[in-house]
Amino acid sequence: MKKMPIDKAEWEGYFDESGHLVKSRDFISSNILDRGLDPAVRSEAWKFLTGYYSWRSSHDERLTVDSMRRKSYQALCNMYNKIQPLLETEHRDFMQVCSFINSDLQRLYLRDAQGYAIVDKKQLEKILLLSYVCNTDAEYQQGFHEMLLLFQLLVEKEHEVYWLFQFFLQKTEHSCVVNIGVGKNLIMLKAVIAFMDPIFAKHLEGKSRVVQSLFPWFCLFFQQVFKSFDDVWRLWEVFLMGMPCRNFQVIVAYTMLQSVRDQILRENMGGDDILMVCGNIIDLDADELISKACSMYKLLMEHKDKVPDELKEFFLQGDP
Structure with missing residues (x-):
């Protein structure tokens, strides 16, 4: 018999009024292994799983972290916009990666039950290129666009999509x-x-x-x-x-x-x-x-x- 996943009420019970964790990470890990997370919990829980938030943080500290990550992402975007013309003219590898990403995204097709597109390909392209420029170890590889899509579907804000993807790659680079x-x-x-x-x-x-x-x-x-x-x-x-x-x-x-x-x-x-x-x-x-x-x-x-x-x-x- 399939076990019920960790739902929102149970997840919230893992924290006290100030937002500090009251359960051990081993306890949470064992339950995730055994039962998984309810879809309604994932957008919040994955911020802890990837390292976007510290397990030791309070609610107020997480608000501060989120603000910091939003500003850091905007700074990276501004930096990228400034150097993009140079990358396009001086770095052949960059243009090749642009071509790979564009080709991969063209094959990406996802619509909802009403037939409306639910993939923001412009955002995916932007984040994939930014990730390539900022992460010298994990070069772009086919499949990253599909990985990133899952984060775009998981959270709403662009800076969250970017950072969750970055932290995920850091945690799984020895795997994928x-x-x-x-x-x-x-x-x-x-x-x-x-x-x-x-x-x-x-x-x-x-x-x-x-x-x-x-x-x-x-x-x-x-x-x-x-x-x-x-x-x-x-x-x-x-x-x-x-x-x-x-x-x-x-x-x-x-x-x-x-x-x-x-x-x-x-x-x-x-x-x-x-x-x-x-x-x-x-x-x-x-x-x-x-x-x-x-x-x-x-x-x-x-x-x-x-x-x-x-x-x-x-x-x-x-x-x-």
Whole structure:
């Protein structure tokens, strides 16, 4: 039976009259992992999950922080407007990124039940370009426009969209940013398969590009495999809370692979067929995937004394 998510009344009960947290972060993290957040809570809760607000802040302090972030965002926009002509004439990479973003946004199509567009593409373009200019580590990659869309749908104010996206990237760069963490995730996914399922690992031998070709799962942070945006938010908020372990995204990917493992072995599939089957893993339910992935992690930890050191370090130690 599906558990009821944390609703607005329960969320507000986590804070006292001054807005200070009265529950422990572990308590909140466990409940988010187990039950998730009601959609009515997400716009506020995600400001804590991403680091936009400090968990130790009061209501008045959060008002001050929000004002500061709004002013900082406006200052960044003013700076960008001043240097944009120089970027357009002197930096070929900038114009190439502009082209990539424009192409990605052209393919983005989302309307409400009445047929009205609910995507502000101009705002998405502005924030993506500003993010690219201000964040030298996380270069623009395909999929960022779809990630950013979820923040545009989550909160109303432009500065909130920008900062939530920035803090999200900072917290997840070792999971979904190509030039920072995706390669490591693929290496560790292969290591998990080798330890947890030697028979499957043997079948994948000589098909090394199979695991490497699963990089879209990480780059797009599993957006494409779910039924709805609510499912994506549900999984992402678990990642943000860092439970049941760090780098849980690799356990999630392994769990998804296990869902087609028997078919792959039974039909003795080659690399291309395996990738086709993996590409057809769609319309998943986030609660079910999280539950199965938690079970997989529990199974891994049952053999903790035998788990290779590289896996222990990857899943159990503090933030990288």
